[in-house]
Amino acid sequence: MESYGKFASVYDMFQDNVNYREWTEYIVETLAQDEIKDGLVLELGCGTGTVTEMLAEAGYDMIGIDNSEEMLAEAMEKRVESGHNILYLLQDMQDFELYGTVRAVISVCDSMNYLTDEEDLEYVFALVNNYLDPGGLFVFDMNTIHKYRDVIGDTTIAEDREDGSFIWENSYDQEKNLNVYELALFLPREDGLYEKCEEEHVQRAYSIETIKRMIEKAGMELVAVYDAYTRNPGDENCERLTFIAREHGKSAENEYHGRIPERAGHTEE
Incomplete structure (x- = not known):
């Protein structure tokens, strides 16, 4: 994945057309439908921390992960101003590690599209499943073909x-x-x-069917696919989609059996 460098300092300025507040309200509403109204929530690809801050404001204990030092520097400046107790981690989504599980994982602004290798995306889904509480939610968006x-x-x-x-x-x-x-x-x-x-x-763009297959292989169930940040059914004619997946037991029927899978360069302890 490519990191944001110099662009980090002006990222928020050029993204001022994005309604992050509306997106955050949608995420909060989605989590609340599953009684996730507080507790630990992880944002993957948190960037400059705009949505991370808004979710902290909504009452969640936030963890933000990004692989760009420059973007996280901007996020930590916001943390100083807001006073929110947000934990920011400089990690790559493809290999992120937490000390325990979280109630939900979110990812916005097509961060998942940066995973251009199908095996890498599948592996991230498995990591998400591994770190979700039982019944926890994974809410993310992706640009379409x-x-x-x-x-x-x-x-x-x-x-x-x-x-x-x-x-x-x-x-x-x-x-x-x-x-x-x-x-x-x-x-x-x-x-x-x-x-x-x-x-x-x-x-990289992926079809809905491909994402569904990966989600299920990782041990989650795909709950819904919407036209981004609406409740309208999503399809391949939308420009951006919101996917909602749920951890459902990490059962032995799933390929990963509730563990992080092996892949090239990775071994299990």
């Missing part, structure tokens, strides 16, 4: 702001379902000139 192929694929997005500008070029590989973001940032310096920074981000 339709969005990458028909909406943003092979397009260029540019924005010019007082505190910085960017050019975001997309290219979509239909055969591999990979979308490559070539990001050029222009950030003002104290001497009045602009510094150009470049980053590349790669995301």
Whole structure:
């Protein structure tokens, strides 16, 4: 997975069109339907901690995991301002570790799409299942094939702001379902000139059936698939989907039998 570098300092500014408050209210409502109204909740790919902070405000004991030091630095600045007791961990989603289980795991802003290898995504689902309390929920969103192929694929997005500008070029590989973001940032310096920074981000789209199969293989049940942050049924024609999965016993019938599976480079103790 690619980390956010220089972009971290201006990420929130360029994401001001995202209604994080509405997303958080949706997550809180979803968790409350399963009587998860407090306790430990983990956010994977927490970024600058915007949603993490809002969930802490709603009464949850939050843990945030991200693999970008720069993004977590922004999140910890927010923690100082809010005074919330949030635990931030610099870890990769593909190998995250906790000291115990949590009542729910969430992931927003298509963080799961950064897992471009099917085996890696399947492994993350198994880790989530391993760290969920019995009956715990996993709520996450993902961009769809339709969005990458028909909406943003092979397009260029540019924005010019007082505190910085960017050019975001997309290219979509239909055969591999990979979308490559070539990001050029222009950030003002104290001497009045602009510094150009470049980053590349790669995301992959998965079909609903593929996600369902992975969720079930990991030991969870897929409860619902919605058009993102609504209660409308989701399908392949949506641009973003919200998936809701539930841990349901880690039974011996599931391939992983309630344990973290082995894979290349990993061994069980």
